[in-house]
Amino acid sequence: MENLDLATILNTFEQSSLSELEISCTAYTVKMKRGGSAAGFQPIPAQQEQAVTEAPPKQPKTDNVVVIKSPIVGTFYQTPSPDSPPYVEVGDTVEKGKVICTIEAMKMMNQLETDFPCEIVSVLAPQGELVEFGQPLFEVRRK
Template identity: 35%
Template sequence: MEVKDLKQLIKMITETDITEFEMDNAEEKIVIKRGQRTEIVQMTAAPAYMQAPAAMAAPIAAPAAAVAASAPAAELAGETINSPIVGTFYRAASPESAPFAEVGQVIEKGQVICLVEAMKLFNEIEAEFKCKIVKICVENAQPVEFGQPLFVIEKI
């Protein structure tokens, strides 16, 4: 870039509200910054455990309370199969299909026991060992958190 072109570019930038300009091509790189200091703003996502605004607190707290109430410590004292991801729990492949697993059913190692949908992808959750389903901890089509118990099982 010629010096006269560079001067013209600087003049154009100083006449506007632009504080930083960067141009990069195969032959050269031009960076023009103006002003006394550049402020860097970093944003991070709020942790999942943060409290929701008051308007949303009741709907969010209700499912959490329902999960806690439906899963007393005594019932979850046995082995559990937990959700490996955050998503929506489904007991069957479709509303018309039979559930993958029922209470009292013996499940073989590698057998699909439910689906957890996350970001429009259906993830098959498989049994890691032969077991018997003692309790299903989550209702069909309900949201689940990472590590939340889905099934109470008894190893065979």
Template identity: 40%
Template sequence: MDLKEIQNLIKFVANSGVAEVKLEMDDVKITIRTTLEGNVTEATYVQQLPAQNILPQAAAPQQIAPVAAAVPAAEPVEKNNYITIKSPIIGTFYRKPAPDKPMFVEVGKSIAKGDVLCVIEAMKLFNEIESEVSGKIVKILVDDMSPVEFDQPLFLVDPS
């Protein structure tokens, strides 16, 4: 089961009104708990079991914040003509490829489709996030080294 399938499962459970779902497959064990008030995902626990069937060490539950709370409420009028680039995964947002390297993008920089905008670390893997549009960076919505949620807005791009 890949990360995209897990994220879709979390969304589905949150929207279904179910309080808790447990899923066990060959190498994956997932428990998703939601509150019934507003169907906000409260906690998600994903545990990858080793292929050798060795008993894994318990991992700490990962807290998931409501996506609505993560979206900034500033400048709703300006966002109408801008494209929002969102996080495709849960992880830690980095604006640089390494601490001693320059930022991938800055406000005002023109970008092309396929340009790397940032890196998101998820489970010790660094995933380069590439632009799907061309334009100019108007606003960076996340601080460097901050945790990000799936589908959280990261950048505002002016496509003109």
């Protein structure tokens, strides 16, 4: 990452309402947090990837079940507005291109649409909570 890129990211972070930001590259990790004490800059070395063995699932996975993950960091909303019903509920069958949630990032509302027809198996993210990039939001069954 070039110094100009880092300066742009820092400037954007300062102008945003985000309280934390973490960017990881192969060589290093940059963490920014608001409201902390003024400490000196300390680079954090990137963690070495280690093989992870997963525990066996508690229940057998069903065929055609896919996890839809967050494409961005932001606040997860299952409803278009506080007094509206959710976009989707468990058991709903949705067509390709249907909005299933909104993620607010940097004061922008980003609608997440399905890429294929599916049935909602479970909603994994809590309403109004911060979600990370790649965090599972929904389990769906392809139709």
